[in-house]
Amino acid sequence: MTNDDRLPSKFTDDERYAWKWLHDCGIDSWLLDMKTKEVHCYNESVYDNLVEFATYYGMKKPKVTP
Secondary structure: OOHHHHOOOOOOHHHHHHHHHHHHOOOOOEEEOOOOOOEEEOOOOEEOOHHHHHHHOOOOOOOOOO
16 A cells, blocks of 8 residues: 555545655655645644645656656
């Protein structure tokens, strides 16, 4: 089971990519609200979703192949 398999089906592929990217990079001290998809950080920052949070830390969106 991979980390992104633990996310409910309502999460998008981009959100699953961000989840995996965050774990692969060892970025921790955050909490995901599974209902609202908000990410809450140790410093009381709140991000709307995993993609926004991971982008803040430097994640580049994956290239979509046709």
